Amino acid sequence: xxxxxxxFMLFVCAIFLMSxxxxxxxxxxxxxxxxAPDGAExxxxxxxEVTLIWNEVSASDLKGYNIYWVEGDELSPxxxxxxxFTTTNSITITSLSTxxxxxxxxxxxxxxxxxxxxxxxxGKPFEKDSPDAPSNLLVVAENIESPQIILSWSANTESDLDxxxxxxxxNADDVAFSYSYLNSVTTTSFIDEDVxxxxxxxxxxxxxxxxxxxxxxxxxxxxxxxxxxIVSPDKFKFVSATPxxxxxxxxxxxxxxxVVKSSRIGGExxxxxxxxxxxxxxxxxxxxxxxxxxxxxxxxGAITKTEINSMSKVGSFVVEDxxx
Numbered sequence: 001x002x003x004x005x006x007x008f009m010l011f012v013c014a015i016f017l018m019s020x021x022x023x024x025x026x027x028x029x030x031x032x033x034x035x036a037p038d039g040a041e042x043x044x045x046x047x048x049e050v051t052l053i054w055n056e057v058s059a060s061d062l063k064g065y066n067i068y069w070v071e072g073d074e075l076s077p078x079x080x081x082x083x084x085f086t087t088t089n090s091i092t093i094t095s096l097s098t099x100x101x102x103x104x105x106x107x108x109x110x111x112x113x114x115x116x117x118x119x120x121x122x123g124k125p126f127e128k129d130s131p132d133a134p135s136n137l138l139v140v141a142e143n144i145e146s147p148q149i150i151l152s153w154s155a156n157t158e159s160d161l162d163x164x165x166x167x168x169x170x171n172a173d174d175v176a177f178s179y180s181y182l183n184s185v186t187t188t189s190f191i192d193e194d195v196x197x198x199x200x201x202x203x204x205x206x207x208x209x210x211x212x213x214x215x216x217x218x219x220x221x222x223x224x225x226x227x228x229x230i231v232s233p234d235k236f237k238f239v240s241a242t243p244x245x246x247x248x249x250x251x252x253x254x255x256x257x258x259v260v261k262s263s264r265i266g267g268e269x270x271x272x273x274x275x276x277x278x279x280x281x282x283x284x285x286x287x288x289x290x291x292x293x294x295x296x297x298x299x300x301g302a303i304t305k306t307e308i309n310s311m312s313k314v315g316s317f318v319v320e321d322x323x324x
Contacts (some may be wrong), residue, residue, distance in 0.1 A: 034059040034108045036116040037089070042104070042123040044199055048210055049094040049233045050102075050125050056089040057108040057116075066115065067091055068105040075103045075120055085109075091211045095126040097098040099211035131158045131209040139203050141222035143310035147197050149222055152189040162208045166190055169202045172221070179204055197224045198252065225252050225310040228300045233317035241319050242288045245298060247312065253277055253302035260284065264314055269296075292321040 015130060039055035052067065057104040065088075068073040068081040075081060084091060093203035102125065105118040109274040141147075151166065153158030163186045178201070179263060183190060232248040233239045245258055256274040261267045290296060298315050301308035 003082075003137050010316060026091040030061060030110065030114065032210070033114045033116045034062055034110045034319060036306055037065065037106050037108055037119050038145055039102075040106055040119050040121045042121060042127060044303060046049075048096045048098050048125050049092060050096065050104075050123060051090060051092040052104055052106065052121070053090040054119065055157070059108065059110060059111065060153060061110045063087070063109045063111045065089070065091075066105075066107045067093070068107075068118070069093060069102050071097065071100055071102055071123060073101055073103055075105045075118065078105070078118075081105070089281040097210065098126050099124060109237070126211070126262055131161055131207040131214045132157055133180075133215040134164060134205040134207055136251075137205055137217045137220045139201075139222045140307050141195070141201075141224045141304060141309050142307070143224045143227065143230065144308070146193070147224040149192045149195050149201055149203075149224065151192065151203055155188050156207045156214075158207070158209055161211065164188070165206045165213065167204050167206070167216075168192070170199060172202060172232065174202070184208075195224055197226050199223060210322040219318055222304055222309075223252050225250055225302045225304060227310050228253075228256075228302045228312035230298075230300060230312045230315045232315075233298075234315040236295060236316050236318050238320040239317045241292070242284050243317060243319075244283050245312070245315075247300050249274055249278065249280050250302040252304060253309070255303045256280075257296065257301045258282060259301075260286065260295075260296060262296065264297050264316075271298070290319045292319050294319055 011242060035057050036204045037057055041053050042049040043053065046304065065086050065234050067084045067086060068075060068078055070081045072260065101122055103120060103122045105120050107118050108116045134153045135158060138152045139149060141149045157294040158203055161185045163185050166182045169179040192201070199225045202219055204219045214249065229252050229317040233243055259268055260270040260271050262269055269288045270284065272282055274282060293307040295316060295318050300312045302310045
């Protein structure tokens with residue numbers, strides 16, 4: 001019996017030794033979590049980014065730290081959070097939205113995969129550099145089909161620009177940023193239809209990027225002029241081959257443009273620019289001879305800047321036949 005029992009005992013001991021179950025030589029797996037980080041702080045380091053720092057955790061088997069973040073003030077469940085891993089006690093998180101609260105969580109992780117409790121901290125990233133002020137603002141009023149003021153400007157070069165804000169004032173002495181908010185657009189133009197004829201309007205534009213507003217554009221203004229009132233000739237009045245055109249002075253106009261046409265809707269045969277805002281008459285001196293007995297049409301446009309602001313109605317006349 002001794003020869004049978006002894007080899008069996010050796011065999012059993014060999015199995016225990018090979019399986020690492022000996023209480024004197026085997027290592028138990030670590031099942032306890034490492035300490036949680038402490039001293040967490042947020043530093044705002046750039047455009048829409050934050051840097052988190054915390055005290056280094058003292059643990060012999062520390063692997064590193066898990067970082068979690070979500071928009072809002074709740075970080076549970078973690079499965080919905082964005083995450084990163086780092087072996088240092090600081091990390092910079094970029095491409096965040098600005099003016100939105102984020103909740104950040106930091107935990108320590110050991111080499112056995114045990115994770116500490118989360119240390120939570122919240123903050124609101126900001127845009128460190130505001131966008132450039134919009135440039136080349138052009139304001140043009142018109143009263144042709146209806147009273148309106150058209151705004152246009154050059155596009156900003158920022159790739160992540162959100163929109164433009166438009167401000168308006170009726171007072172030239174207003175400080176730029178005391179103007180009333182009017183509207184916001186993602187394009188580089190806007191038509192203001194809520195205007196009164198004869199009233200001055202001043203505009204400025206700002207650019208908005210991730211919640212940050214640029215400095216103001218230049219302030220530009222214009223006014224919608226009343227319709228030009230023609231005096232003569234009209235209603236197919238008989239005139240000479242070199243008629244004198246007469247209209248009333250339009251308040252606010254800086255210049256005028258007169259057009260003579262062969263039909264009511266087109267066929268321009270002569271035009272003239274009148275740069276003197278006080279001049280309200282002009283003699284026809286076109287190269288095209290006005291034919292006797294023919295009907296002609298004319299109209300006058302009033303200008304405040306460079307474009308025609310308002311138009312008159314269409315006047316009409318007939319060149320008289322002096323042989324009759």
